[in-house]
Structures are given as C-alpha cells and as structure tokens.
Amino acid sequence: MDKEEYKELVKRRERRSPSPKNCLRAFWTGGLICVIGQLLTELFLTLGMSEKSASTTTTVALIFAAALLTGIGIFDRIARYAGAGTLVPVTGFANSVVSPAIDTKSEGLILGVGAKIFTVAGPVLLYATLSGAVYGVIYYIVSLFL
Amino acid sequence: MSIIKLKNPAYIFESASAVGCEEHKGPLGDKFDFHDEKDKFGAKTWEMAEGELGRTALALALSKAKLRPDDIDVLFAGDLQNQCVASSGGLYSFKIPYVGLYGACSTLGEGLMSASLALSASEDLRRVAAVTTSHNCAAERQFRLPIEYGGQRPPSAQWTATAGGAFLLGRDGYAKIERVMPGTIIDGGIADANNMGAAMAPAAADTIVKYFRESGEHPDDFDAIITGDLAKEGSYLLETILEKNNIVLKNHYDCGMMIYDYKKQDVHSGGSGCGCSASVFSAHFLPLLRSGEFKRVLLIPTGALMSTGSIQQGNNILGIAPLVCVEGVK
Numbered sequence: 001m002d003k004e005e006y007k008e009l010v011k012r013r014e015r016r017s018p019s020p021k022n023c024l025r026a027f028w029t030g031g032l033i034c035v036i037g038q039l040l041t042e043l044f045l046t047l048g049m050s051e052k053s054a055s056t057t058t059t060v061a062l063i064f065a066a067a068l069l070t071g072i073g074i075f076d077r078i079a080r081y082a083g084a085g086t087l088v089p090v091t092g093f094a095n096s097v098v099s100p101a102i103d104t105k106s107e108g109l110i111l112g113v114g115a116k117i118f119t120v121a122g123p124v125l126l127y128a129t130l131s132g133a134v135y136g137v138i139y140y141i142v143s144l145f146l
Numbered sequence: 147m148s149i150i151k152l153k154n155p156a157y158i159f160e161s162a163s164a165v166g167c168e169e170h171k172g173p174l175g176d177k178f179d180f181h182d183e184k185d186k187f188g189a190k191t192w193e194m195a196e197g198e199l200g201r202t203a204l205a206l207a208l209s210k211a212k213l214r215p216d217d218i219d220v221l222f223a224g225d226l227q228n229q230c231v232a233s234s235g236g237l238y239s240f241k242i243p244y245v246g247l248y249g250a251c252s253t254l255g256e257g258l259m260s261a262s263l264a265l266s267a268s269e270d271l272r273r274v275a276a277v278t279t280s281h282n283c284a285a286e287r288q289f290r291l292p293i294e295y296g297g298q299r300p301p302s303a304q305w306t307a308t309a310g311g312a313f314l315l316g317r318d319g320y321a322k323i324e325r326v327m328p329g330t331i332i333d334g335g336i337a338d339a340n341n342m343g344a345a346m347a348p349a350a351a352d353t354i355v356k357y358f359r360e361s362g363e364h365p366d367d368f369d370a371i372i373t374g375d376l377a378k379e380g381s382y383l384l385e386t387i388l389e390k391n392n393i394v395l396k397n398h399y400d401c402g403m404m405i406y407d408y409k410k411q412d413v414h415s416g417g418s419g420c421g422c423s424a425s426v427f428s429a430h431f432l433p434l435l436r437s438g439e440f441k442r443v444l445l446i447p448t449g450a451l452m453s454t455g456s457i458q459q460g461n462n463i464l465g466i467a468p469l470v471c472v473e474g475v476k
Contacts (some may be wrong), residue, residue, distance in 0.1 A: 001390055003335035006383075010336060010344040013382060015301040022298065070294050079296020080412065086296055095296045105293035106191040120295060 022083050026068035029078075029085030037062055037089070059090055072103065096120040148356050149327045154269070154438070156262035157319030158175045161432050162206035162409070163425040164199050166282065167415075171405045177429040178309075179206050185283065185308050192293075196225055196281035196310075197236025202311035204237060204277050211314055213273070215240040216460070218314070222260045223277040224253035226285050226420060227304070233311060237277065245292030251346075251375050252329065252449030253278045253309065253420040254427065255468030259326040272316060279310030280419030289339075289454055302379045305413035307405055311424025320436045320475050325361075327469040330352050331451065334465055339457045341404075342378025343415055346448040347466030351387040353446055357469055358393060362364040365395050369440040372431060373467070374423035374447030375402035377416030401426035423447040431472075437475035445470045 001009070010122035035060050066086075069075040075095050079086045086092055089107060100119050104112035158304070162179045164247040166236040170181035180202055182188075187198035191293050195292035200223065208215065221240065223233035249256040257276030265271055283293050285306035290299065326376055334348035358364065365371060376384055381400045388395060402416040427445060451464040 001387055003333075005389075006348060007335050010341065010383065013379065013386075014341065015379075016296065017300050070296070073294060076294050076296040080298060082296075083298045091295070095294070099292035099294035099296070102289060102294055106193075120291065135210060143399075 003050045022078040025081060026083050026085035026088075029082035030088055031085075033062070033086070033091060062090050066091035067098045070095045070098040092122070095120060096124075147360065147441040148330075149325055150263070152262055152266035152324050152326070153268060154266045155269070155322050155324040156200045156265040156312055156315045157317065158321040158432065158472070159316050159319030160207050160211040160314040161175065161428040162203050162210060162226065163205065163309065163311045165310075165421075165425050166199075166205045168305075168411060169307055169309050169405055169425065172411065172428060174405060174430055177433075178425060179210075179429070180205075186283070188313070190269045191282035191414040192281055192287060193232060194235065196227065196232035196279050196284045198398060199281060199310045200225065200233055200236040200306070200312070201239065202238065202276050203279070203310045204275060205305040206313050207275070207312040207375065207449060213314070215242055218242045218262055218273050218275045219271045220245060220261075220274045220296045221277065222247055222257045222274065223249050223266075224257060225279045225297070226250065226281075227288060227395050229273060232279055232281070232284065233277065236279070242275070247345075249420070249447075249466060249468065250448040250449030250451055251280070251418055251422070252466050252468055254374065254424045255445065255470055258315075258323065258445070258470045259328065259468055261313070262326055262408075265315060265317070273314060274288060274316075275314050277310065277312045278420040278424040279389040280306055280421035281310070282306045282308045282419075299414055300340050301414050302338075302343065303472050304342055304402065304413045304416055304418035306379050306419040307417045307422035307425070309419065309421030309425035310404070311421065311428040313424075313428065321432060322475055323470055324473070325471040327353065328359055328467040332465045333341040333462050335462055337457070337460060337462050338470065339452070339463065341379060342418060342450045342463065344377075344383055345375070345450045345463035346378055346465040346467065347380040347383035348387065350384050350446055353469050354384075354393065354444075355465040365397065368442050368444050369397060369434075370431065370443040371395055371398050372423075372427065372443055372445050373380070373400045373421075374449070375416070375418040376400050376448055377402040377418065380448070381417045381433065391405040391444060394468050396464060402428065420447070422448075435472060435474035436476070438474055440474055442471070442473045445472055
C-alpha cells in the first residue's frame with residue numbers, strides 16, 4: 001500500500017466529530033450562559049446601575065465564574081460536553097487565560113505564569129488587535145470620501 | 147536479517163505496575179500492583195509525579211523479588227518527557243548504572259530488547275531492569291494544551307495513560323526472551339497529532355510482516371499478538387494493512403484498547419503512552435504467561451516519533467514498532 005493509498009484509507013476510516021450533536025449541545029449550553037448573563041444584567045439594572053456598568057459588571061461576573069470553575073477543575077469537564085457553548089462566550093476566553101496560569105505555576109511567576117499565560121489566548125489577542133487597527137485605517141480612508 | 151536471535155536467552159522473573167486514578171477505574175484496575183487516586187504520587191509537580199511513578203514501580207518489583215537495588219547491574223529506562231527527565235529524576239536514588247532510552251510510546255520494546263541483549267552479550271551481568279512510564283498531565287502539558295483548558299477533541303485522539311511498569315530480567319525466570327527485532331522508522335504520511343494510531347499502524351504492520359516473513363512462523367503460533375497503543379483507529383488500520391499482505395490476526399490485542407472502559411471513560415480512540423503497554427503487559431499478559439495459560443506472545447509496542455516543534459512545522463509523524471517475542475517457560 002503506498003502513502004497516498006494509505007492516507008485515503010485513513011481519511012475514509014477516520015470518525016468525524018459528531019457535528020449535529022456538538023452543535024445542539026453548544027446551542028443549549030451557550031444559550032444558557034447568555035440567559036444567565038441577561039438575568040445578571042437585569043438584576044444589576046434593578047439594583048440601580050446604569051446600562052453600561054450593568055453590562056460590564058455582567059461580563060466581569062461571567063469571567064469570574066469561568067475562572068473560578070477552571071481553578072477548581074470543573075470547567076474543562078463542562079467544556080468537554082459543551083464545546084463551542086462555553087468557548088464562544090467570554091467564559092472560553094477566561095478559561096484560556098486561567099488554565100495556562102494554573103498550569104505554569106510550577107515554573108515560577110516570571111518564566112512560568114508571566115511568560116506563558118497567553119499561550120492559548122495570545123494569538124486571539126494579537127490578531128484581534130491587529131485586525132482592529134487595520135479596520136480603523138480602512139474606516140478612516142473610507143470616511144475621507146463620504 | 148531483522149530478527150536478532152539471542153545467543154543466551156534472557157528471562158523476565160518479576161515485574162510490577164503502577165497507575166493513576168483513571169487507569170485504576172478501567173477494566174484491568176484491580177490487576178495493577180499500585181495506584182494513586184490523585185495521580186500525583188506524592189510529588190509536587192506532574193513531571194516529578196511521573197518520576198515517582200517509575201520509582202514506585204521499580205521499588206515494587208524489587209520488593210516482590212526480595213532483591214535490593216545493588217542486585218541489579220544495569221537499568222534501562224525511558225519516558226515521554228523531554229530528555230527523559232522522569233526516568234533520570236525518579237530512578238537516580240536506586241544508584242543502579244543507568245541507560246536512558248527514548249522510543250516515544252514504544253520505549254517498553256526498546257527497554258526489554260536492550261535489557262535482553264545486554265544479558266545475552268555479557269555473562270558477567272547477573273540481573274538487569276527495564277522501566278517505562280508516562281503521565282497524562284505531564285504529557286498534556288508538554289505536547290498539548292494546559293490541563294484545565296476546556297475543549298473538545300476529535301474521536302481519533304488518544305488519552306495518554308498515567309502508568310508505568312518495571313521488569314526484572316535475569317538468567318532464570320518464567321518468561322523467556324530469545325528473539326527481538328528493532329523496528330524500522332516508517333513514514334506513513336500522517337501529520338495529524340490527533341490521530342497517532344494512524345501514524346503508528348504502518349510501522350506495526352511493517353514489523354509484523356517482516357517478522358513472519360523472516361521467521362516462517364504464523365500468527366496462529368502465538369497466543370497473543372500485542373500492540374502497544376494503536377487504539378481503535380490504529381488497530382483497524384493495522385489489521386487492514388495486514389490483510390492486504392495476507393496476514394490475518396485472530397489474536398490481536400492492543401494495550402491502548404484494554405486499559406480503559408470505552409463506555410464509561412471518555413478516552414476517544416483509546417489509551418496511549420509508553421506506560422500503557424508497560425502496565426498492561428506487566429499486570430495482564432505476564433501473569434498469563436506465568437500461569438501457563440499463554441505459551442508464546444509477540445509484544446510490539448508502538449511509538450510516534452515527533453515533537454511539538456516537528457508537528458507545528460507540519461512534518462509527518464514517523465512511526466516505530468520494535469518487537470519482543472516472549473515465551474512462557476512453564
């Protein structure tokens with residue numbers, strides 16, 4: 001069996017991730033997180049916060065919850081089930097920063113946590129900032145002609 | 147010639163296994179000599195825990211054989227960590243002359259092969275030992291993502307076993323090693339780190355085809371043909387390649403498919419790691435050879451030769467599969 005033939009066999013055999021099931025799980029778990037977020041916002045609003053600070057406080061609360069669940073070792077179990085449901089909301093971002101921080105504690109605060117805290121989130125931060133800058137330039141140029 | 151026939155056979159006379167919590171929950175759970183519920187084996191870090199796992203396995207094997215460390219002349223050991231620090235760090239306290247090995251998940255094969263070759267080559271050696279370990283958390287940290295990172299894996303991915311085995315070999319024992327065969331490095335054209343089984347299967351097939359062609363033996367001459375950690379994906383691929391070579395394995399066992407319970411444990415394709423084959427071989431197969439239920443087995447641990455760098459640079463994952471023929475003496 002040559003290499004190409006083998007690759008073909010591997011591809012044919014490989015079980016794909018169960019997308020419909022994963023989508024369904026992501027839908028209800030991600031939806032639930034958003035509902036919790038909305039309830040928190042409503043709660044903060046009734047407590048007399050302005051709309052802006054209520055939504056910021058909600059984000060902070062969700063980040064805190066995700067970080068706490070990561071710290072006590074529960075988040076990854078939920079995420080195994082939920083997939084994109086926990087990844088897409090801000091909870092996934094919190095987990096991607098907290099988990100390397102916990103992980104690299106053994107290498108010290110500078111070379112461990114300090115150097116490696118953004119190993120997972122780093123690419124997102126870099127390219128989000130970069131695309132923001134590019135968008136800004138495009139927006140500026142377009143606005144000159146409007 | 148690929149098969150090496152030993153002038154003086156070597157004998158396994160004792161072994162021990164140590165595993166973590168998930169492995170203890172698996173179907174072979176009670177057969178392992180030692181398990182640690184917290185996977186840390188009393189160590190501070192996961193890396194040191196792997197060293198401690200190997201130390202525990204060797205200490206247990208020595209105590210079962212009622213021997214002291216200075217009764218062992220050479221120690222062959224390896225693990226999955228960079229520069230094999232788990233083996234050196236965990237086993238230095240024994241003060242046994244040491245040879246570090248790296249064959250990825252195939253290290254058990256290298257260890258037993260090197261140990262038998264050493265015994266065969268020098269009559270001055272009394273006893274030697276082979277130890278291999280792997281630790282899920284140390285491997286995750288080194289090769290994959292942070293342990294607490296939440297994500298899903300594809301069904302072809304494997305779960306590195308927190309496990310280790312120690313084997314004592316000498317001039318006398320219940321399992322004889324007379325034939326060994328180093329594996330050839332094979333490039334199956336697979337670059338997907340989430341499908342190690344596919345990367346290793348061509349190497350296992352190459353070894354098996356060569357062995358039967360050269361020895362003139364038949365798979366049915368063996369009670370078991372044991373592969374290391376091809377898991378579901380790799381085992382299917384191995385059997386498919388072999389069928390094309392007119393070899394049908396009726397008695398194929400894969401340690402990666404035996405160590406966990408697929409229904410209860412979320413391990414996708416199955417277990418992996420050089421401790422997976424070591425612990426399963428020690429806890430499950432050696433007792434069968436000892437009792438006489440099995441007469442002859444072929445042990446073919448499988449390894450995926452790669453690093454995080456080689457994967458990120460898009461290189462193919464090379465496979466290797468050394469072979470050790472183990473015969474019950476009873």
